[in-house]
Amino acid sequence: MSSIASYKTRRRQFASHMQKGVAVIPTASEHLRNRDAHYPFRFDSYFYYLTGFREPEAVLVIVADADQSKTKHLLFCRDKDEKREIWDGFRYGPEAAKEAFGFDEAYSVTKLDEMLPDLLANQSKLLFALGQDAGLDARVTSWINKVKEKARSGITAPTELHDSRLILDEMRLFKDSEELQIMRDAAAISDKAHRRAMQFTRPGMMEYEVEAEFLHIFRQHGAQSPAYTSIVAGGANACVLHYVDNDAELKSGDMLLIDAGCELNGYASDITRTFPVNGKFTAAQKDIYQLVLAAQEAAITNVKPGNSWDDPHQAALQVLVQGFIDFGMCKGSVDAVIESDDYKRFYMHRTGHWLGLDVHDVGEYKQNGEWRHMQPGMVLTVEPGCYIRPADNVPKPFWNVGIRIEDDVLVTQTGHEILTIATPKSVDNIEELMR
Ligand code: GLY
Ligand code: MN
Numbered sequence: 390m391s392s393i394a395s396y397k398t399r400r401r402q403f404a405s406h407m408q409k410g411v412a413v414i415p416t417a418s419e420h421l422r423n424r425d426a427h428y429p430f431r432f433d434s435y436f437y438y439l440t441g442f443r444e445p446e447a448v449l450v451i452v453a454d455a456d457q458s459k460t461k462h463l464l465f466c467r468d469k470d471e472k473r474e475i476w477d478g479f480r481y482g483p484e485a486a487k488e489a490f491g492f493d494e495a496y497s498v499t500k501l502d503e504m505l506p507d508l509l510a511n512q513s514k515l516l517f518a519l520g521q522d523a524g525l526d527a528r529v530t531s532w533i534n535k536v537k538e539k540a541r542s543g544i545t546a547p548t549e550l551h552d553s554r555l556i557l558d559e560m561r562l563f564k565d566s567e568e569l570q571i572m573r574d575a576a577a578i579s580d581k582a583h584r585r586a587m588q589f590t591r592p593g594m595m596e597y598e599v600e601a602e603f604l605h606i607f608r609q610h611g612a613q614s615p616a617y618t619s620i621v622a623g624g625a626n627a628c629v630l631h632y633v634d635n636d637a638e639l640k641s642g643d644m645l646l647i648d649a650g651c652e653l654n655g656y657a658s659d660i661t662r663t664f665p666v667n668g669k670f671t672a673a674q675k676d677i678y679q680l681v682l683a684a685q686e687a688a689i690t691n692v693k694p695g696n697s698w699d700d701p702h703q704a705a706l707q708v709l710v711q712g713f714i715d716f717g718m719c720k721g722s723v724d725a726v727i728e729s730d731d732y733k734r735f736y737m738h739r740t741g742h743w744l745g746l747d748v749h750d751v752g753e754y755k756q757n758g759e760w761r762h763m764q765p766g767m768v769l770t771v772e773p774g775c776y777i778r779p780a781d782n783v784p785k786p787f788w789n790v791g792i793r794i795e796d797d798v799l800v801t802q803t804g805h806e807i808l809t810i811a812t813p814k815s816v817d818n819i820e821e822l823m824r
């Protein structure tokens with residue numbers, strides 16, 4: 390996690406954007422998987438960003454005042470419970486949580502319904518992310534109605550509802566130095582796993598055996614989980630963009646596309662590498678691979694402050710489409726193929742996304758209808774690909790080749806830093822590692 394000072398700074402910054410009002414920011418709820426077994430709990434990213442607190446059943450309440458010295462940060466969390474702690478493990482309880490996480494006040498989460506109407510009294514503005522949890526939406530409504538019941542005593546209820554995510558998305562888009570260190574560490578673990586996969590993979594193995602190496606290395610190095618379900622796709626499976634069955638045999642002569650990254654202390658890494666199952670590229674595989682790699686390099690070159698979000702995508706597209714024409718997969722000029730969308734038969738997704746606490750992280754891509762410009766502190770993925778399904782108008786050696794190359798890139802003052810630079814991606818480096 391980040392330092393307590395960082396969480397406090399973020400809360401203060403958020404409160405100063407709020408100016409005056411009350412923000413209610415809950416963590417995620419727990420979900421049953423079957424009967425008594427739950428899905429592994431993962432805190433809400435917004436809540437975690439502001440608190441560092443990982444327990445379920447917790448709510449952050451910020452009562453912001455224009456006079457910042459009067460602003461209060463309150464945590465509502467589970468009580469200590471000796472019996473439950475024997476079954477489920479340690480819980481802080483309000484008193485210890487207040488000290489450990491630097492809140493002004495902390496209370497039992499069972500006190501929410503009693504206290505929130507008082508906290509909302511005579512406040513005009515409520516910040517809350519409506520529509521995330523129907524149960525909590527109803528409780529917020531009931532708190533406001535409770536305040537309204539006191540109208541005859543001259544007490545007023547909030548009349549403005551703001552989406553708390555508007556402020557937080559913009560804050561989260563710019564990573565601070567502690568977040569960046571965690572993201573570098575996450576990238577380093579994912580890098581180990583990808584290099585291990587290149588060394589481990591042999592024809593005749595099952596995709597899930599390779600997936601298991603990822604899970605092993607993620608946990609072995611302290612990552613809590615994969616940041617998303619790993620894609621381990623041999624041969625034609627690589628042309629299914631969200632392939633996650635990972636249960637087919639890996640065949641000599643096929644490529645293997647692996648899109649896998651760990652989550653470390655809440656932060657995602659997201660790496661894709663594609664390599665030959667038998668360690669040696671065929672001529673056709675090499676043609677397409679080097680095309681995608683050139684597109685990725687062109688895109689990464691375009692990651693720098695002042696460039697628009699769309700620049701890396703357009704740069705990748707120019708390279709890919711020229712290649713599709715050269716290889717006889719598309720006909721006409723580059724501009725005409727882009728204009729007609731004909732290239733989307735082989736490249737149907739965009740070239741990246743913001744990366745952070747969420748693998749597809751928050752943050753606007755456009756502002757006032759225009760692609761936003763990159764600024765230092767933003768982290769994005771750069772992940773062009775090419776997926777060739779069998780078709781009459783495509784040269785046969787390319788059929789069923791699916792390739793994506795994905796790195797995590799930080800926008801710096803002068804350009805960019807590739808957080809995942811260590812993971813081999815040139816033909817020579819991959820073949821050498823696999824030898
Ligand atoms: N692994 C998810 C993505 O690449 O977007
Ligand atoms: Mn990605």
Ligand code: MN
Pocket residue numbers: 648649659660661795
């Ligand atoms: Mn990915």
